[in-house]
Amino acid sequence: MLDYVALGLVFFVVIVLFYGIIALHDIPYEIAVRRNHPHQDAIHATGWVSLFTLHALWPLLWIWAMLYREDRGWGLSDGGTPKNHVLHLESQVADLQQRLAILEGTAPTEPEQPAPLASEERP
Structure with missing residues (x-):
């Protein structure tokens, strides 16, 4: 009986980790949607690519999504x-x-x- 409980626990952990990683990679996309980012689709697609590059692109996606705000744009102007x-x-x-x-x-x-x-x- 304990073998089945352990097997069920292993499956549960694998499924939670799988969906957790996918949810984690959607965070930059959700930020982009909330900020009405003009590159929402590109951020979403790059998030999926980042899954296959062992998360190498994910920090850049976070920065890309956070850089734009609808009220001030990119925020890179000279202050004029x-x-x-x-x-x-x-x-x-x-x-x-x-x-x-x-x-x-x-x-x-x-x-x-x-x-x-x-x-x-x-x-």
Whole structure:
């Protein structure tokens, strides 16, 4: 009877290890899905390839999946503000200036256009 219990235990451990390794290799893919990564399918396929390369690619997959975030992109920029954010801030400043002029009673007849950025000026 103990032989059958031991055999059942061996099968159970083998099955748990098999599915555990597959679940472990899906972690980078799940991270990519949560972060809306543009390379989700490539990360998933490389995870399967990593199973056959004895886990050599898995740490790189983890880094690849963690590098992208939907709110900030790849996060590798030089720290400059994107142009659309600058334009949005300029429109907010113009709107606030117009509101301030109305509150002070010196409202212009037409709203002022924001000055062009130095990068937008042509020689």
